[in-house]
Amino acid sequence: MTQHSQSHSTETDGPVLTRGHKKKARTRQALVEAALRIYAQKGVGELQLNELAEEAQVSNGTVYNYFRTREEVLEAVGVELANQLSQRVSAVSIEIEDGARRLTVGVRMFIHQARQDPQWASAVVRVFQYDRNIRSLVASNLRNDLRLGLQQGLLHYGSEDVALGLVAFSTMGTITAMLDGYDSPDGDQVLAEMLLMGLGVPAAKARRIATLPLPTPQPAAALAEPRKRGRPRQTGTPTS
Amino acid sequence: MTQHSQSHSTETDGPVLTRGHKKKARTRQALVEAALRIYAQKGVGELQLNELAEEAQVSNGTVYNYFRTREEVLEAVGVELANQLSQRVSAVSIEIEDGARRLTVGVRMFIHQARQDPQWASAVVRVFQYDRNIRSLVASNLRNDLRLGLQQGLLHYGSEDVALGLVAFSTMGTITAMLDGYDSPDGDQVLAEMLLMGLGVPAAKARRIATLPLPTPQPAAALAEPRKRGRPRQTGTPTS
Amino acid sequence: MTQHSQSHSTETDGPVLTRGHKKKARTRQALVEAALRIYAQKGVGELQLNELAEEAQVSNGTVYNYFRTREEVLEAVGVELANQLSQRVSAVSIEIEDGARRLTVGVRMFIHQARQDPQWASAVVRVFQYDRNIRSLVASNLRNDLRLGLQQGLLHYGSEDVALGLVAFSTMGTITAMLDGYDSPDGDQVLAEMLLMGLGVPAAKARRIATLPLPTPQPAAALAEPRKRGRPRQTGTPTS
C-alpha cells in the first residue's frame, strides 16, 4: 500500500521516474518539507501527524499512504535532511583542495545559509541535537577535511574526535545563538578564524583564510513555504 | 503554607539533614532529582509525570502538591540545574584570578564531572539544548571569564558572542560526543588547549595552561539514585 | 472521632452546651456557612472540600473532623438551610391568622430577604433546585397556609399540589430572575398580587392584601462574611 518512491534528495530528480504520475512523489516531498517546517518551529519530538497533514495540505489519512508510522516519518525527514546537508556542503567545496579552506568554507557557508533561511537552520539544529545519525554524518564529512588539512601540514590537533566536536558543535552553537537572537554580522568569519587558530593555524594565516570570499551560494529551495490556514497556533515549543 | 519549604537543593543545609519537621518538604527535591534522571535517559520533552512520580517514589497526585502543571516541573528542574551549574563552576574557580585559567578550569571541570557522572551530564546537555534560559545562564558565567582574560591581555577575540558560543557549545559537544561513545581520555585538556589557541593564546602557553592540575573536585551527589521497580524500561525517544 | 455536636440551626443555641469548648462547635458552623457561600457562587454540586476548607479558614484535614464524607457536608448544609428557612418564615408570620395574608407575607419576606442578601438567596435557590427534601419542606410550610386560606373561604383552587407549585416556584423564579439581573423594585408586591388572584382572590382584595406593610424584618446574620486570606489564589510552587 505504501509506495516509498525513493525520490528524496533535494529536488534534483528532474528526469527520473516515468514522469506520468509525478504528483504522487510530490506529495511525499510535500510531507517531508512540511515536517521540516514543523521541526523548525517546535522541535523534532513535537511533530504531530495531524498537524503535519494540515501543514502539507493533505488529509490526515493521506500521511499513511506514504509512511507506515510516525517513526518512519521522522526517519525519512532525517534522511532527507542528511542528503540536503551533504549536497549543499559538497557542492560548495568540491573544487577546493586545501583542507583548511574546505573546512572554513563549509563552516561559513553553513552559517550563511542559516542566516538566509532561519527556518531551515532551526530544523537542522534540532535534528542535529535529536539524531545521532545526523551527527555521525556531519562528523564524517568534517573528518575528511580535518585529515586532509592534517596531511597537508596545515592543521595540527591532538585528538581528531575533539577537533571534530569543536568544529561541529561550535558551528551549530553559532547558529543556535543566532536563532536565540545573538547575531554578529560576520560571525562566520570570526568563528572560522577562531577554529583555524584552535586547530593550529597561525593567526595571520587563519585570518587570511577565514576572510576569503566564498564561492557562489546555492539556491536554498525546499523550505520556507508558509503555512496557509489556522490561527497563530500555540501548541508546542515550551522554553527555548 | 503549602509549598517550596526547602527549595533549591545544593544549599549547604547547615546543621543536620533530617531536621524532622520539614522532612516532607524534601519530596520536592526528590522530584527534581528524579526528573533529572529521566532527562538523562529520555530527554526533556519526554518527561512524563506518572513516570516522574514512580521514579521519585511518590504517587502521581503528589507531584501536584509541588507543581501546578507539567510545564512548571520542566521550569523548576531547569532552574535547579542552573543553580547547580553556577555553584559548581564558581566553587571551583573562585580563587583563580587569571581569566584564561578560569575559563580552562571551568571547561575541564565540567568535562571531568560529566565523565564521572554521565547521567548528570546527559541531563545537563539536554537541558542546555532545550532551554535557552539555561544557555543564557551558562553564557553569563563564561562572559565574565572571557572579559577578564581580555582585560588582562591574555585572550584576544573578535566577537564576544562568537567566543561565548565557541566555548560553551564545544564543551557541550565534547560531552555529547562522550555520551555518544567517543571518549578521548584527555579530551578536556585537548579541548581546553584548542579553545585557548582559538582565543588567541600562543600555542606553548595554551598547552601549559591547559595541562595544569585541576583543583580538588566537588562531591557530585544528588543524582545517580537508581530506579526501583518497573520493567526493563525503554519506552521513549528513539534516536538521540 | 467526629463529634457531630448538634448545634446547627441559626445561632439560637445561646446557652446550650457547656460553654467551655464552644470553639469546636464554632468550627462546624464556620464550615456550614462557608459551604453556603460556595453554593451561592458555584452551585451545590460544585462544592469542593479543599475550597470549603480554605473558605472556612481551616486546613483541609479539619473538615474530616466534623464530617465523615463530602455527602455528609451536603446533607448538613441542607439541614441548616432548611432550619434557617423555617425559622425566618415562621418568625415573620407567626402572629398572622389569615391564610391569604400568611402566604403573602411569606412570599414577600422571602423576596425581600433575597434582595438584601443575594448570596443567601443564590444558595437557597440552588439548594431548592438540587434537593427535593428542601422542596418538600417549603411545600409543607406553604401547604398549611393554603389550607388555612381555603378553610377561611379566602382562597379557591382546583388542586392543592398545583397551587403549591405555583406559589413556590414562581417565588423562586422571581428570585432567580432577580439574580439574573431582572429586578423590579416592588416585584414582591406584584407577584403576591398575581398569586392571590390566581388563587381566586378578587382583584381589589388581592391588591390590598399584597400591599400591606410587612412586619419588621429579621436580622439576616450567618452569611455574607467575606473570605479573608489569600492573594487571588496561587496554590503551587513558586519555583525560584
Next chain:
Amino acid sequence: MTQHSQSHSTETDGPVLTRGHKKKARTRQALVEAALRIYAQKGVGELQLNELAEEAQVSNGTVYNYFRTREEVLEAVGVELANQLSQRVSAVSIEIEDGARRLTVGVRMFIHQARQDPQWASAVVRVFQYDRNIRSLVASNLRNDLRLGLQQGLLHYGSEDVALGLVAFSTMGTITAMLDGYDSPDGDQVLAEMLLMGLGVPAAKARRIATLPLPTPQPAAALAEPRKRGRPRQTGTPTS
C-alpha cells in the same frame, strides 16, 4: 472541514434520512441526544464524557471530533434544546391570534409533552435551571404572548418581568412536581386557569380558555432511546 457538519437537528431533513454521504455527520446528533438522556437522569453538571460516548455508542475520542471541550458539549446541547423548545412551542400556537390562548396552549402543551416523555421533561427542567441563556430564550418566547394579550386587553399585569417569571417558573415547577411524583391529571388545565386569573382574566373566562381542547400534539421523537450496555448505573446526583 472537521466539525459540526450537520448542525442543529430538528431540521426536517427533507427527502431521505440516510443519504449515505453525510451519514457520519449524524454522529453529532447522536451525541446531543445521548447528552439529553444523561441530563435527564443525572443533571447537567454531572455529564461525563466517557459516559456520553458510551451512551451515544461511540468511542470517547469521537466526542472530540465534534466538540473541543466538555464545556462546548454543554453549550451545544443547550442550544439544541433551545431550538427544540422554540420550534415545538411555535409550531403548536402558530395559528392562534389570541395572546391569552397562545400562552395557555404553550403552557399546557409543555406539560403534556412532559407527561408523555418524562426523560425529555427532566432534561428540559434541568437545563432551564442550569443555563440562563435557556431561561432568556423561554422568556423571549413568552414575552410575545404576554404583550399580545396585554394589547388585546385580555391580560393585565403590573410587571412584565414578574409575569414572565410567574408563567415560566410555575410551569417548570409543575413539571418538577410531576417528576417528584406529584402528578395531578388535569394539572395543565388547573395551572393554566390559575395563571390566567393571576394575569387578570376573569375567573369564568379563564376557566373557559384553560379547558379548550388542545391542537394536535407534535411527535416527540429524538429522545427516549434506551442505553444498551453497561452496569445498572446509578453513579451520580444524590438527592434531587
Next chain:
DNA sequence: AATGAATGAGGCTTCATTCAT
C-alpha cells in the same frame, strides 16, 4: 490514492479521602 470519521491507549490533572505528626 485520498479522504476524514472513528478508535482507544495513554497522558495530564483534579479532588475526596487517608494518615503521620
Next chain:
DNA sequence: GATGAATGAAGCCTCATTCAT
C-alpha cells in the same frame, strides 16, 4: 483536635493509527 502532605481513583483530553467510502 488540627494540620497538611500523600494517596490514587477517576475524569478530561490528545494523538497515532485504522477503516469505510
